[in-house]
Amino acid sequence: MTDATSAGVGLDAVNKELTGPRGPKPKKAFSTNNIIIYSVLFVVCLYYLLPLYVMIVTSLKGMPEIRLGNIFAPPVEATFQPWVKAWAEACTGINCEGLSRGFWNSVWILIPSVFLSIAIASVNGYALANWRFKGSEVFFTILIFGAFIPYQVMIYPIVILLRESGDGITNVLQLANPMLEAMGFEGFGRVRLMGSLAGLVIVHTIFGMPILTLLFRNYFTSVPEELFKAARVDGAGFWRIYFQIMLPMSLPIFVVAMILQVTGIWNDFLFGVIYTKPDTYPMTVQLNNIVNSVQGVREYNVNMAATLLTGLVPLVIYFASGKLFVRGIAAGAVKG
Amino acid sequence: MSYSVEIKDLDLAFGSVKVLQELNLNIHEGEFLVLLGSSGCGKSTLLNCIAGLLEVTDGQIYIKDKNVTWAEPSERGIGMVFQSYALYPQMTVRGNLSFGLKNAKLPKDEIEKRVARAAEILQIEQLLDRKPGALSGGQRQRVAIGRALVRDVDVFLFDEPLSNLDAKLRVDLRVELKRLHHQLKNTIVYVTHDQVEAMTLADRIAVMKGGKIMQLGTPNEIYHQPRNLYVADFIGSPSMNFLEGTLDGTNFKVDDMVMPMSGYAFAAPQTAGRPAVIGIRPEHVVTGELVSKAPLQYDVTVDLVEPMGSDTLVYAKLGRHLFRVRMDGKARVDEGDILQIGIDPSHASLFDKKTEDRL
Amino acid sequence: MSYSVEIKDLDLAFGSVKVLQELNLNIHEGEFLVLLGSSGCGKSTLLNCIAGLLEVTDGQIYIKDKNVTWAEPSERGIGMVFQSYALYPQMTVRGNLSFGLKNAKLPKDEIEKRVARAAEILQIEQLLDRKPGALSGGQRQRVAIGRALVRDVDVFLFDEPLSNLDAKLRVDLRVELKRLHHQLKNTIVYVTHDQVEAMTLADRIAVMKGGKIMQLGTPNEIYHQPRNLYVADFIGSPSMNFLEGTLDGTNFKVDDMVMPMSGYAFAAPQTAGRPAVIGIRPEHVVTGELVSKAPLQYDVTVDLVEPMGSDTLVYAKLGRHLFRVRMDGKARVDEGDILQIGIDPSHASLFDKKTEDRL
Amino acid sequence: MTAKIASIPMVFTAVVVFIGCTLWTVYHSFTGSRLLPAPDKWVGLDQYERLWGTSRWLISVENLAIYGFCSMILSLVIGFTLAALLDRKIRFENTIRTIILYPFALSFIVTGLAWQWILNPSLGLQNVVREAGWTSFTFDPLNNPDIVIFGILIAGIWQGSGFIMVVMLAGLRGIDEDIWKASRVEGIPAWKTYIFIIIPMMKPVFVTALVLIASGIIKVYDLVVAQTSGGPGIASEVPAKYVIEKMFQSQNLGQGFAASTMMLVSVLIVLIPWAYLEFGGKKRD
Amino acid sequence: AELEVTHWWTSGGEAAAVAEFAKAFDATGNTWVDGAIAGSGGTARPIIISRILGGDPMAATQLNHGRQAEELIEAGMLLDITDVAEAEGWKDSVFPSSLLDACTLDGRIYCAPVNIHSWQWMWLSHKAFDDAGVAVPANWDEFVDARDALEAAGKIPLAMGQQPWQANGAFGVMAVAIAGTDAWREVTVNKNAEVAAGPDYARVFEAAESARSMAENSNVQDWNQATNLVITGQAGAQIMGDWAQGEFQVAEQVAGQDYTCLPGLGANEILDTAGDAFYFPKQDDPEIEAAQKELAALLLSPEVQVAFNLKKGSLPVRGDVDLAAANDCMQKGLEILASGNVLPSGDMSLSPDTQGQIEDLMVEFWNDPSITAADAQARYADIIADAD
Ligand SMILES: Nc1ncnc2c1ncn2[C@@H]1O[C@H](COP(=O)(O)OP(=O)(O)OP(=O)(O)O)[C@@H](O)[C@H]1O
Ligand SMILES: Nc1ncnc2c1ncn2[C@@H]1O[C@H](COP(=O)(O)OP(=O)(O)OP(=O)(O)O)[C@@H](O)[C@H]1O
Ligand SMILES: [Mg+2]
């Protein structure tokens, strides 16, 4: 009974094999379904790639060619002049340093902002996930609501807040001045938050906080609670658990947060324009300046080169990080 | 022919990973066949092939003598029940039951009739207007079965339908399922990794390992005459005791003990000095008064006692080997006691050491 | 006093949900105490209270006669092992074992000595430089135990340490754990919802339900003298058979059957006509030759047979009641057969129908 | 304790910045503040009356409504459709997903400029089509006040729909594989499964996506500034731009605050039902 | 000392003019840190103001003088440079004196006017009219008559950028030219809504309506792009302030030969005297304050005035400088100035808020052909009635 393969059955089976289908179902390479799916995707890809293509092509053309030709046509004579000009020569007012100035400003804004905002948000997330205290959820809820408050509501009061807290810090620091001066050191000068790099870093930290905190909180919540308990039983405190247990475990989410912040801060325009001064303008503001400083005709090629240059950093980061970015967005967004 | 499902030379590979290899299996009409194996051995894969949810790499599948190798799942006359129930959460129970029928454009009253019948069989009439979210695990499981039931199919496929339930409920539903099978007499292919479930439910069990069927047989055959070491070890809890030694004619030698295997039914005459493994189930080791009746008797030292209520499991030292002995729940033994045990070789199994096959 | 852990009037609430209520529990020095109960009954919560990971709402906790109600987890002299192992994934095994000691600022050579000793006891010396990711489930569990071990604590707390492992490994580790306890003689508080684990491991079991302890006693007491219906039903698989009836003097009447309960040890003299429930374990129902020796004998019809290898579970109809009978694995019974069974009332348990308490 | 100290930045941000600044703004919207905040020049609802009597504000609101509605619908539809297509085990999935998502890494300034260029009628798309022979072809959304907002929409969708697609894709991947199997066994065609089973199951994902889109919509500013500066005329003005200009350019803070308060109110209208569903619902079950 | 100076002069001619300031200032041993903000005053002003408010002021900044700075002065955020003005004798040299009045609040002077800009110009392309085969018009009515010919020749009759202030400015020019000075004064200075709703202004709105239709095909954004249309002969004319002059100059075109400038649309030769001024936000560093004052004095010095205004295409604020190098159009302007045909700028009479409202209205009107002249006039009168 176990192996009921009598001769008859065997024969029968052979007959069946000769007649019936066997193995994988043959696939039509061009089933209607596939044709529809792939052609839709093809068109979609065109739509998404078109602007990039046009920007690149345009940035490589000379002005005469642009005026005559078709924006989709590849450059007849590729020139990198627009790129050079955008990077180093384009003028705003009498500054003709192009985007290069903005680039370094952006870098100097970016590094501390990313670092500080991630540091604070990750500690927040960690505290919210593992060290809930009375009211912590309330603050968290407010924070999340904050993510949806239009920036316009807060821009002006923050100007005042920055000024006042700058003055406040100044006052506190200057209390020490007599002593310092007595000791032969130079006293503290006036601390300015508004218009300074520090101010912008604070603003970015504040506005990055809701989303990042949410991201970190979700992540740390998904870390098994028992790990945290085990560490407590092992006698580790708040910071030790954070640094020795949580931090090493959460590299992926830190990478994700970093990508989000780098792109977010790099792309910021509103805060850059309001909370900085020309010396410290980030690249996006510089870009807007260059594009809007029309001298005679609009130099579309230079504008496009400048645009591409500005987008380059986030694009490079985005392409380099590839799947992580996607995973991070998904992890942070869907759970939230 | 009376086969309900026939699988011929089935191969299945994910990319270069061969999950099923040259698999042959015939399932009788009305049979309750359980696919049993540890995690990752390819049980679900095989079931999905039968259902048509996976495309085979090679081989053929017949259901009711029809070659369905290329057929769509819905054309195969199968119903399927999943471990996670896979109920449509936003539809009521009634919606869940009737969705497939509506889709097949059955007349309304026919749909109603079938839903009512399934609900009656499964005793879920009063739940018809609830959503799955408002059901307990067992009720959900029943709805999932109902969804297969209404479709009036020949073959039911179950993929670990009870694994998500807690122990008590699992036992209850197991009984119910068995009763349902008696009532409906459909062919059932049932995947599980729980050997108790397999033993209690199956007409026949196919023990799988690494994409191959190790043994196909009734629960009794599998339990008492495991065809190889793997099956012997996999089936039974507490598991079989194994002692390594050599087989010399009909004598099995372990260290300096000699066990005459005269009562054992060898599959073939044995060569002398063959390295072999003997397997003895804990419950086949007798103690107390019965020892005197056993052909072989040994003294063992009790190492550890596990009282389990109805039984007591004793871990005892037989020479350098640890030996599991199952005793009555009321037996009083303590660690360090010397215990007399008796073994009947006719209840034992012998395996070749190298091939691991039954001798 | 020789109590290792004392819990006095413990209350714990999450918001308005009272999870533990007026709970009192004393655990002896060196005792293996198991907290047993179904999911959500508050076992882990109680354990976390002892560990100091949850703040109690009311009551006191003493460990080694010291009031630790407000102490930090690390100051309580406890070690804890979790279901998910909770190993620090980025540290090696050695790092995992020494983390707590480093926190306590122990000298380096002392740390090394302790780690080496724990590794030896648990036989994980060769794993010390691996990361948890490269360990099997059982090895991870051992490391988790090691982490508690190195800290030289008085009380070990285990929260379902074996639930994540597969059946075979669970049995093996259970045995190891028991052996370890014999060797170390620490106090152990062990949470599980698996009654087999509880029965086999415990010196005493505390059966919990809804945040209260239903019964505290040795496995034997719990199994044979369950203090109420809940415990009786919860412990034992297959579970107890219950028949409802009335108690008249020493006679228990079910429908038209009368069972003289002369052998039963009543806790108090009984009033006549009291509604009661009798509970009989399936293995206390005898069949075959033994029937003639039993004080009570009945004929039953076999309804369903579940072969389980070593045993066969028979569902039989006694009057209108379904009755589970455990028979030998080799017994041959079929559905529809008439079976003679014998019951010894001295092995049965009687419960009040209303209060559900043992009579 | 340490936890509380470590949370000070968060508490500060939540209370002082988010609540404090919001209340400050709301309060000052009832004053006649000009260039400088004038807390003592109480004018009651005057600012709001003027606001709702200003055609530029009305157009801004109308634009935002059109933009918001279309971009919600389109983002959801496009995002879901693309996610569903990508979920069909197609080849080059990673490449295509990367292509669809990359605009999300670009700023609105960059997006606006790129599309301004493509939609430029004398040099861009329209010109190309005309040169290709279809001389009557007209596609100049950025210069036509009636449809300029759709020109912005094209760019907005381009930038943001990839993100929604990823969210949807994650949602789709989160659906129990067995559900698909069950529907296949029952012979339900894929499109029906999507519509009747998958989409209803993804309700939370849709809600999340919707909230994400909505919170972005209300902040639309950079895009308009870069692409049209609100033109032609005031045809593509949006509330955020109105606020900024009233506050700083017209030096009428009170008016700007009133407008931003209205923006806040509209956010709350979207957010509160969501929060109620999301958090209130959880407590009940 | 290093002084950061913010301004929004970023077009070709403007940038060249600023460079003159910077050069002169750097020559004094100080450093001009240029803080150009591209876009227009609309983009730049928020930034400038938020920085002053935020306690991080620049050392000097361009602002249109007039009422924009009033509150800043009241709040004590701007430096009082009365002493510089007195030392330099601005009272006598600044002409017309209304410019200095605009910098004065309660008798103190807070800003240094640097140029006079008047809006009242129309720029006409000779090439365009030649191509169309009509003579270059000498006034608005002639221009309107030439419309058909221009269109027939494929020209845009009137070039118009899309920036809001352009529409507003063009309307202002028409108001002065068509409604006449008195009506204009009544409306702008006295805020008389009746006049605004009256027949004089009705004619203005009608003219604006026809201008609107003439500018229909002008799809450029920035004013200088519109100017460029005129320079290249694609458009017939543009109504734009004298700063457009700079663009013609950069393009090396010659007034009277390549293009013609018509003050007051050829109807009413009068100029308003708007202009740019520099303010000096208060700093707490005395060294910087000194440099600020130095800069203030420098900005009005005759040589710098000449150099700057030649490049910028605007008129100097001093009556006593020699602008022999100035071209045809500038000379015309100087003559009108000298004859005293001047009006105060709207900036000086209307609050930014009111201007903003008018601007919004104009932008809407210019871009939406469905708004009739009468509608627009009614709304205009409402705004004037509410103006403060
Ligand atoms: N889509 C897939 N791609 C690649 N490998 C797969 C895929 N699905 C399953 N496998 C592999 O095939 C093998 C068999 O998987 P299958 O799901 O059939 O196991 P199973 O016996 O059902 O196990 P379980 O009891 O855990 O459900 C496993 O090793 C698994 O890793
Ligand atoms: N943080 C919490 N907030 C609110 N309720 C909780 C929390 N933790 C546990 N509970 C509730 O307390 C009860 C007891 O939980 P506990 O974890 O102690 O159960 P358990 O007996 O360990 O169950 P299991 O066997 O599933 O682990 C449950 O009903 C649970 O829902
Ligand atoms: Mg499986």
Ligand SMILES: [Mg+2]
């Ligand atoms: Mg638990």
